[in-house]
Structures are given as C-alpha cells and as structure tokens.
Amino acid sequence: MSNKAARRTLIVLLWLVLWQLASIAVNNNILLAGPYEALLALIRLGATSAFWLSVISTVLKITLGFATGLMLGCLCAALSYRYGLFREVISLPVSVIKSVPVASFVILVLIWAGAPSLSIVISALVVFPMIYYNVLSGLDSTDRKMIETSELFRFRFRDKVNHIYLPSVIPHLRSAVAVSAGMAFKSGIAAEVIGRPLKSIGSGLYQSKVLLATDELFAWTFCAVLLAFLFEKAITTLMRRLMSR
Amino acid sequence: MKIVLDKVCKSFDGRPVINDFSHVFETGNSYVIEGPSGIGKTTLLRIITGLTPCDSGSVTYDKIAKPRFAPVFQETRLINYLDAVRNVKLAARDLPDERIREELSRIIPEEELSKKVSELSGGTARRVEIVRAILSPSDVLIMDEPLTGLDDETADLVSSYISDNIKERIFIASSHNKRLCAGAHSLVLQ
Numbered sequence: 001m002s003n004k005a006a007r008r009t010l011i012v013l014l015w016l017v018l019w020q021l022a023s024i025a026v027n028n029n030i031l032l033a034g035p036y037e038a039l040l041a042l043i044r045l046g047a048t049s050a051f052w053l054s055v056i057s058t059v060l061k062i063t064l065g066f067a068t069g070l071m072l073g074c075l076c077a078a079l080s081y082r083y084g085l086f087r088e089v090i091s092l093p094v095s096v097i098k099s100v101p102v103a104s105f106v107i108l109v110l111i112w113a114g115a116p117s118l119s120i121v122i123s124a125l126v127v128f129p130m131i132y133y134n135v136l137s138g139l140d141s142t143d144r145k146m147i148e149t150s151e152l153f154r155f156r157f158r159d160k161v162n163h164i165y166l167p168s169v170i171p172h173l174r175s176a177v178a179v180s181a182g183m184a185f186k187s188g189i190a191a192e193v194i195g196r197p198l199k200s201i202g203s204g205l206y207q208s209k210v211l212l213a214t215d216e217l218f219a220w221t222f223c224a225v226l227l228a229f230l231f232e233k234a235i236t237t238l239m240r241r242l243m244s245r
Numbered sequence: 246m247k248i249v250l251d252k253v254c255k256s257f258d259g260r261p262v263i264n265d266f267s268h269v270f271e272t273g274n275s276y277v278i279e280g281p282s283g284i285g286k287t288t289l290l291r292i293i294t295g296l297t298p299c300d301s302g303s304v305t306y307d308k309i310a311k312p313r314f315a316p317v318f319q320e321t322r323l324i325n326y327l328d329a330v331r332n333v334k335l336a337a338r339d340l341p342d343e344r345i346r347e348e349l350s351r352i353i354p355e356e357e358l359s360k361k362v363s364e365l366s367g368g369t370a371r372r373v374e375i376v377r378a379i380l381s382p383s384d385v386l387i388m389d390e391p392l393t394g395l396d397d398e399t400a401d402l403v404s405s406y407i408s409d410n411i412k413e414r415i416f417i418a419s420s421h422n423k424r425l426c427a428g429a430h431s432l433v434l435q
Contacts, residue, residue, distance in 0.1 A: 148296055149322045152314045153336035153381055163324045163335065 030212045038218035045219055050199065058119065058201040059227060062188040065123030066181060066235070072124070073131025074173075080132075081139040098129040106191045115197035122191035123184035130180040131173070138172035139165060170243050174236070181235040185228035201227075246272045246308050246384055248293060248415060253302035255288055262288050263299070268432060272384075275408075275416040277425055280434035286419035287319055289434065290387050293417060312415075315383035317374045317391050325363035329353065329373045332362055337380040349376050352399075352406050368394040372403060379410045386411060388418040392425055400424050 016035045023034030033041075045051040076094075080087035102122060109121045142165055150160045192202020201224055208216035248270040255263040262285040270276055270293075278286045291297035292304060294314045306312055315336070323332045333345045349358055352372045362370055371394055378386055391407065392400045404424045407416070418425055 145318070145320070145322055146324075149316070149318070150335075152294065152296075152316050153377070154313065155335055156338065159335050163327070167326075 030214055033215035033218055035218075037215040038222065041213070041215035042219035042222060045204075045216065051204070053199045054201055054204050055223065055227065057197075057199045058189065058192065059231070061117075061119040061200075062123045062184055062231070065120040065188060066127050066184040066231075068120070069124040069127025069180070069184070070131050070177070073128045073176075074135050076128075077132050077135035077139060080136055087136075094129050094132055097125055098133075102126065102187050102190065103194065106194045109191075110195050115195040118191050118195040118197055119188035119200070119202070123188040126187040127180040127184050130176050130183070134172040134176035135169055138169035141172075142168040166243075174239055174243065177239050178232065178236050181232040182228055185224070185231050189224050246306070246312060246415070248312070248385065249303075249305045249307060250293070251303045251305070253289075253292060253299045253304065255285070255292060255297070255299050257288075263292065263434075265302070266434075267302075270385075270415050270417060272413055272415055273411075275411060275429035276418070276432055277429040278417065278419045278432045278434060279421070284434045286434060287389050290316075290389055290417065290419060293385075294387055309384065312384035313382060314385050314387055315378040315381040317371075317378050317388040319389040319393075321362075321367065321370045321374065323362045323370060323373060323377075326361055328361055329358050329365070329376075332373055333377045333380055336377050337382065339382070340380060345376075345380065348380055349373065352376065352403055368396075368399065371395065372399075375403060375407065379407070383414060385415045385417065388416075388420075390419055390421070392420060392422040397424075 020034040020036060023029075023032045023037070026032045029037060076086075076090055080090060102125075105125055106118065106122060109118050113121060146164050147160075150164050155164070189202050189205070192200040193205050194202075196203045196206050201220060204220045205217060205224075208214070208220060250266055250268050250270075253263055253266045254261065266289065268276075278289060280286055288297060292299050294316060295304070295311075324335070327335075329349050330342055330345050333349065334340070334342065337345065346358060349372075352375070353369055357365060357369055362373060365373070371391065375388070375391055378388065386407075388407075392403060395403060400422060401424055404422075407425070408427075416429070418429075
C-alpha cells in the first residue's frame, strides 16, 4: 500500500472511531447509531432478498434514466447545433428543466406516471440539461476552419463526426457524464424517498425513517453512496474506453 | 468548365479589399494571383470557393452547378492525430493506401509518412496538404501560398509536382514565389 493510500485509510478509520465514540456518548441508537450498529444492520439487510431486489431495481431504473437523459441530451444538442430554430424553441424547456426543483418534478411525475417509473424519469430529467448544454458547447467550439475544409473536400458524414466534431465534443461530454452520473443517482434515490415505489432503495430509506431505525438508515445510505460511486466509476470508465477507440 | 467572376467587390469594416474584379477561369489553365501582402489574394480565393460571399458582383460556374474544390489553405488544416496517409485518404477515399503512400513519397521522405501530422515540420505538413488537394477528386485546385515554408530545392520539387498533376482542372493559386507554375496566367491585384 502506498503512503498516500495508508494515510487515507487511517483518516477514514479515525472518523469511524470518532463516530463510534460519539454514538457511545449519546447512548441512544435512535438519535445516533454508530458504525458498528450500521454494519450489523447492513449485514442483516444483506441477508434478505428484498434488499437485493431493491438495490437491483433502483440501479436498473437509474441506469435507464441516465441512458435516456444522455441520449436525449446528445440528440437535442445535435439538432440545436444544426437547426437554429430548434435551438430557440428548445432553450426555454431546457432552462425550465434545469431550474425547477427536483421535488416539483417528482410530484408531477407521480401524478402523471405513478411511482414505478419515477426514478427513471427523474434521473433522465437531471441528466438531460447537463448533457445538452455541454455537448452543444462542444459542438459550438468545433474549429470552423476544419469544418470548412471537410465540407470542401466532401468528407463522409462519418469521418466528419469522428475527426472534426467528436474531438471537440468529447472533453465536454466526459466532464458532463462524470458530474451527471452521480447526480442521477442522488436525485433518483431522493425521488424514490418521496414516491416510495415498491422494492427500491428510497423506500428502504423511508421505512427506516418511519421505524426510527437509524442504523438501517445509515446502512441504506452507505449502500446508496457506494452504488453512486461505483456507477460513476463504471460510466466514466466505459466512456473513456469508448472514446479512446 | 469556367468560373466567371464579374465585377466582384468585397469590403471589410468599410475598407474595400476587392474592387470590381472580373476574370474568367477556364479548365486546363493555371492562374497565379500576385500582389503584396494584405491586398486581398486570400479573400479572392475564398470568394471563388464560395466560402466568403462577395458584397456585389457575381461568381458563376459554367457547365456545372457547383464545382468540387480542392483547397490548400494558408494555414495548416490537417487532422493532427492522424498520419499523412490517413489525412489524404479522408479526401481521396476511393484511392488505395498504397497509391496514396506512393504519391506522398514523391515529395515527402518515406520515414515521415507514418508519423502523426502534428509531429511533422510546417513544410512537410504543407506538402501533405498539397498531395491531399492533388489526389482529391476535384474540378478546381485552389492553393493559397502553397510554397510557403519550403526551401528552394523543395519548392522546385513541389512546384513541378503540382504542374504535372493539374490535369483537366482549373488551378488557381496565390503566391509570392515565381517558381510556381511557370506557364501560369498571372493576375496582379493592386
């Protein structure tokens, strides 16, 4: 283990010890469960099929929402770049999606579509504007001179995209994906807490609040943080591999 | 085929650059536009290709709706992370790699051909652009100062390479260098 990794591990352990000491001092598991109790709760939850079904369902839905937002964002950015009128028409809805609080959308989606598809729609709505603005900004910053050159030489559409537009879009897209992957997960789970669809991490979090089970709340939270981290890593690694080809 | 420029005018910020320029460019002929820096040679080439619109006058193409142009711009315009062969291939996709390589090696040392163009010197990159224009299926070759950055010996080699490969096309270039296409019609901008 490198010095840096060892130092980071020690720092994490220090905070865990402080948390455990605080929990002992408070001496009330409802107010503050310690990391040991949270670990026990996680093991307890992990032994049930309902826990894994919740995790799988949430991950699949958020992944689907993320992919939808990513594709729609790229498509709309390409259309906006190509057609000025489309850019003007879509600018208002995109600004609205970006500015309206997620909670408002959660309630609207609950009314329109119901709880089962809630996290799909919400994570798509969170991802869409970020991808849209970043991809559009990448397209707008494409070298005009190279576009001119490719048009005079009549490059194939595929070559134009690969060698003229993508090199400009990729850095913007990469940073947008890294930020929006984490955001999709957090907002998707937050939406589940409000909408409480069956078999979801959000529902688990809500249940632990109702039952005043702070240890389970921490267990679910740890699970959500870990999944968001893994999701972000998986998406950015996938992007890096795809883009380097 | 003919390109007809009739009383073409162009100003930038109220300053006239091209004033009442008229000329007919015909297939099989070469034209070298001469004149001091800043006189409007590049602007005229851009007007001919349709990249810059003229303020008044007209540019018409005879016997063809829109000719295919093969340009060499004043500054390097290549895909930096590709090698010379791949760069040329993008504009001349029907040609096999071997033929492109063979053509490039007529004016570029063989060992330079597998390098990324970002690793080539300015003069070598310029030659890649010239071969790209020559090999691209086109009706009009447009070259803006194609011999810039080349030493005398290389300029002679490149100049004769261009002359040998114009074929049934219109060749229009701007140049300060008298080597370029000795038999070309000279148009002096004043």
